[in-house]
Amino acid sequence: MRAILEAARERPGGETRVSVDARSFPEAVAETEAAGRVPVIAEVKPTSPTTEGVREDDPVELAREMVAGGATALSVLTEPEHFGGSAESLRRIREAVDVPVLRKDFIMHEAQLDVVESDLVLLIARFVGEGLPDLVEAARDRGFQPLVEVHTREELTAALAAGADIVGINNRDLGKLEVDLGTFEELAPEAPEDVLLVAESGVKTVDDATRMREAGADALLVGTAIMDGDVRRNTETLTQ
Numbered sequence: 001m002r003a004i005l006e007a008a009r010e011r012p013g014g015e016t017r018v019s020v021d022a023r024s025f026p027e028a029v030a031e032t033e034a035a036g037r038v039p040v041i042a043e044v045k046p047t048s049p050t051t052e053g054v055r056e057d058d059p060v061e062l063a064r065e066m067v068a069g070g071a072t073a074l075s076v077l078t079e080p081e082h083f084g085g086s087a088e089s090l091r092r093i094r095e096a097v098d099v100p101v102l103r104k105d106f107i108m109h110e111a112q113l114d115v116v117e118s119d120l121v122l123l124i125a126r127f128v129g130e131g132l133p134d135l136v137e138a139a140r141d142r143g144f145q146p147l148v149e150v151h152t153r154e155e156l157t158a159a160l161a162a163g164a165d166i167v168g169i170n171n172r173d174l175g176k177l178e179v180d181l182g183t184f185e186e187l188a189p190e191a192p193e194d195v196l197l198v199a200e201s202g203v204k205t206v207d208d209a210t211r212m213r214e215a216g217a218d219a220l221l222v223g224t225a226i227m228d229g230d231v232r233r234n235t236e237t238l239t240q
């Protein structure tokens with residue numbers, strides 16, 4: 001994790017401030033619910049430190065298949081060195097689909113928000129620390145919907161104090177890289193009703209998805225289980 005963070009700190013920001021006309025994630029979730037399906041953010045994740053190999057398919061094709069499979073939104077890795085992502089992939093994907101797109105990266109400072117437009121942007125409470133309220137505000141000022149990721153009760157408290165209204169509870173401990181779906185079950189009851197809760201990481205099966213929904217997940221963020229094989233069929237399975 002140290003190498004990922006060191007690289008993240010060094011990555012440059014954008015040259016001009018972005019101004020995003022964002023596609024509403026809460027509305028997309030409500031529409032999926034109304035249609036009786038499970039809201040899933042499907043992640044275009046070519047590789048990761050815990051995955052073997054690299055998926056070389058055109059990310060735009062993968063994204064289209066995910067949307068055809070019923071994804072409510074997409075998450076696109078833009079981290080280049082450890083996840084095989086790029087800002088260019090995100091830009092192309094957002095142009096090709098009409099669902100909200102989350103920029104998945106390790107954003108450490110404000111100027112990095114200006115690298116590329118997206119509808120949602122991930123801010124990881126553990127890594128931005130005391131800078132979280134300022135980054136939430138800076139993201140909103142640019143039109144982004146910040147998705148604040150937490151893994152502990154303290155991080156959840158910090159996220160809520162920073163005004164987060166979309167919170168991702170990551171079942172993956174980014175220190176040990178271990179996944180435990182019990183994390184979401186433990187923290188979700190601590191969040192106020194009006195916060196939109198996303199269960200992140202480790203959802204592999206329909207049973208896992210049901211478990212997270214029963215624990216209060218408004219949406220699920222799924223990478224590996226969708227990227228492994230036929231992404232359209234995998235998305236269909238988890239969104240039904």
Ligand SMILES: O=C(O)c1ccccc1NCC(=O)[C@H](O)[C@H](O)COP(=O)(O)O
Pocket residue numbers: 043045048049050051170172174177200201202203221222223224225
């Ligand atoms: O996925 C990893 O190996 C990883 C390693 C180090 C830091 C972050 C990592 N993943 C970030 C994520 O949050 C996941 O990509 C996302 O939640 C999807 O998880 P999964 O469905 O388990 O692939």
